[in-house]
Amino acid sequence: xxxxxxxxxxxxxxxxxxxxxxxxxxxxxxxxxxxxxxxxxxxxxxxxxxxxxxxxxxxxxxxxxxxxxxxxxxxxxxxxxxxxxxxxxxxxxxxxxxxxxxxxxxxxxxxxxxxxxxxxxxxxxxxxxxxxxxxxxxxxxxxxxxxxxxxxxxxxxxxxxxxxxx
Numbered sequence: 001x002x003x004x005x006x007x008x009x010x011x012x013x014x015x016x017x018x019x020x021x022x023x024x025x026x027x028x029x030x031x032x033x034x035x036x037x038x039x040x041x042x043x044x045x046x047x048x049x050x051x052x053x054x055x056x057x058x059x060x061x062x063x064x065x066x067x068x069x070x071x072x073x074x075x076x077x078x079x080x081x082x083x084x085x086x087x088x089x090x091x092x093x094x095x096x097x098x099x100x101x102x103x104x105x106x107x108x109x110x111x112x113x114x115x116x117x118x119x120x121x122x123x124x125x126x127x128x129x130x131x132x133x134x135x136x137x138x139x140x141x142x143x144x145x146x147x148x149x150x151x152x153x154x155x156x157x158x159x160x161x162x163x164x165x166x
Contacts, residue, residue, distance in 0.1 A: 003155065003156075003157045003158070004157070004158050004159075004160055005069070005093075005104075005105055005106065005107045005157050005158070005159045005160065006107070006160055006161075006162050007065065007091065007107045007108065007109050007159060007160065007161045007162070008106070008107070008108055008109070009108065009109055009111070010092060010108035010109060010110050010111075010114065010116070012025075014106075014108065015092070015094070015108060015116065017096065018094040018096075018118060018119060018122045018124070019044075019079070019094075019116055019117045019118040019119045019122055020043060020044040020045060020081075020116065020117040020119075021114060021115075021116055022040075022043040022044050022081070022083070022114065022115040022116065022117060023040075023043075023111075023113060023114045023115070024038070024040050024113065028040055029041040029042075044079075044081055044115075044117035045079070045117070045119075046078075046079050046081070046117070046139065047078065047079045047119065047120045048077065048078040048079070048120070048141045048143070049076075049077040049078065049120070049141075050077065050141075050143050050144075051077070051078065051141045051142050051143020051144070052141075052142050052143065053139055053140070053141070053142070054139070054140065054141070054142035055137055055138070055139050056137075056138045056140070057085075057135065057136070057137060057138070058082075058127055058134075058135070058136045058138050059133070059134060059135050059136075060127045060128070060129050060134035060136070061129075061134060062129045062130060062131050062132045062134050063091070063128050063129070063130065064130075065091075065130075065159060065160060065161040066158050066159060066160050066161070067091070067128070067158070067159045068156050068157070068158055068159075069093060069105060069125060069153070069156060069157040069158070069159055070152060070153055070156045071125075071126075071150055071151065071152045071153065072093065072095055072102050072105065072123045072124055072125055072150075072151055072153075073123070073124065073125075073126070073148060073149060073150045073151070074097075074102075074121050074122055074123045074124065074148075074149050074151075075118070075120065075121070075140065075141065075147045075148060075149075076120065076121050076147065076149060077120065077141055077143065077145065077147040078120055078140055078141025078143075078147055079117055079118060079119055079120045079140070079141075080117070080118045080124075080138065080139070080140040080141075081115065081116065081117035081118075081138065081139040081140070082115060082116055082117075082118075082127060082136050082138055083115040083136060083137040083138070083139070084110075084112075084114075084115060084129070084135070084136050085133070085135040085136060085137060086133050086135060087112035087113055088112060088129060088130065088131040088132070088133070088134075089109050089110050089111060089112060089129075089130045089131065090109075090110050090127070090128055090129045090130055090134075090136075091107060091108070091109060091110075091125070091128035091129075091130055091159070092107070092108040092109075092110060092116055092124070092125075092128075093105050093106070093107050093108075093124060093125030093128070093159065094106055094108075094118070094122060094123060094124050094125075095123040095124070096123070097121065097122075097123060101151060102123035102151050102153075103123075105123075105125070105157055107125075107159045109130070109161075117139075123151065
C-alpha cells in the first residue's frame with residue numbers, strides 16, 4: 001500500500017527550506033551586453049564542505065505521473081543545482097530531515113525556465129523530467145569521498161498530479 005503525495009506548483013517560499021528556486025522573475029539585477037541581456041544575479045548559494053564546484057550534464061528519461069517514490073537521497077558534502085537545458089517542467093521531490101532520516105516528502109512541479117538548487121544535506125528524489133528532452137546542467141561538488149546517502153522507504157509513496165498536466 002502506498003501513501004499519496006499531491007504535486008503542487010513550486011514557489012520560492014515553499015521551496016526555501018530545501019533550496020533555492022532560480023528563475024527570471026521580476027526585473028533583472030543588471031542589463032548587460034550593450035542592453036541586450038538581463039542578468040538575474042546570484043540566484044543560488046553553492047555550499048561545499050570541501051572540493052570544488054563542477055558542471056556535469058545529465059540526460060534523463062522523462063517520467064509520467066502517477067509515479068511511485070521508493071527512495072530519496074541527499075548529498076551531505078555539497079549543494080546540487082539542476083538547470084534544465086530546454087523549456088520543460090520537471091518534478092522536484094524533497095523531504096525534511098527528521099533526526100537523520102527523511103520525513104514526509106513534498107512534490108513540486110517547476111514551470112518552464114525554472115531551475116533549482118538543493119541545499120547541502122537536503123533529502124530529495126531523483127531527477128524527474130516530465131517531458132523530453134531531459135537534458136540538464138548540474139552544478140555540484142567534485143571532490144574525494146562518497147557524497148551520497150540513500151534512504152529506501154519501508155512503504156512507498158505515490159505522487160499524483162491533480163491538475164491534469166504532465
